[in-house]
Amino acid sequence: MSESTEEEKAAAALAVLVDQLSAASRRSRQDAAHDIESIARVSPERLTPHVGKLIEALGRPEAQTRWEVLSALSEMVQVDANAVADAFEGAESSLFDEGSATVRLAAFRFLARLGATGARMSDEAWPLLDEAVQCYHGDPEYRDMLACLLDFAHGELSEATSHALAARVGFDAENGRGYIRSFSEQIAAALAR
Known part of the structure; x- marks a missing residue:
């Protein structure tokens, strides 16, 4: 199998994973966010084409999805700060999340890195x-x-x-x-x- 075919398969699998951030199931969203955060730690540039959907995920009700997406966005700052700058508003809302210290910290880290x-x-x-x-x-x-x-x-x-x-x-x-x-x-x- 050619290298470009492998890359295409990986890109398609990543697109499916990112789409899971808007799944109806809370568990599916959390699992997807966890996997996306893991990818961001190794290859944040792979997520740049999906930044819009990551930013949308900052509006999900469950804390885990938001903190893991914020963590991924923090990693992406190093690759393309301009691409993730639109996450500023969602990070601001998360910074003052009354229910989760982990969300607050993830938002703080993102804003500090972007700043x-x-x-x-x-x-x-x-x-x-x-x-x-x-x-x-x-x-x-x-x-x-x-x-x-x-x-x-x-x-x-x-x-x-x-x-x-x-x-x-x-x-x-x-x-x-x-x-x-x-x-x-x-x-x-x-x-x-």
Whole structure:
């Protein structure tokens, strides 16, 4: 069998999998999202033709579908940030999901990665990230949010966003304890570079 035939079969199988994100069955949607997230970790570029359907899946009622799709979209940022930028609104809604810390964290990670791709995107993402940092300070997912903020701080931020982030972590860098202080110090140091 030729290589192009194998590629065509793989592309067709992926299209069927992505279509399962809109299946009537919650379980089918969750299984599909799980498989898509696994693909994104290895080959995020394969999902670029399906970005519209991934973004649509951010409106599904079950948390698992949303967090796994957000995770896939986060991986795709590295390949084509412009292609996934339309997921911003769905990620914003997920960032303040009252029922799932995992969804909130996945949305935070996506917005931080997208925001790190350039000055304009950093200015769009920062107000949401800032609000989330204030809302979830000390919550179980907060440590992971700080890790995402550290990655964000290493990105291509605007001067205004860089200053605002430095101001946000300044108090904890000087007065915080444990991981909060450690991450805050690292973020401040990254911004000072």
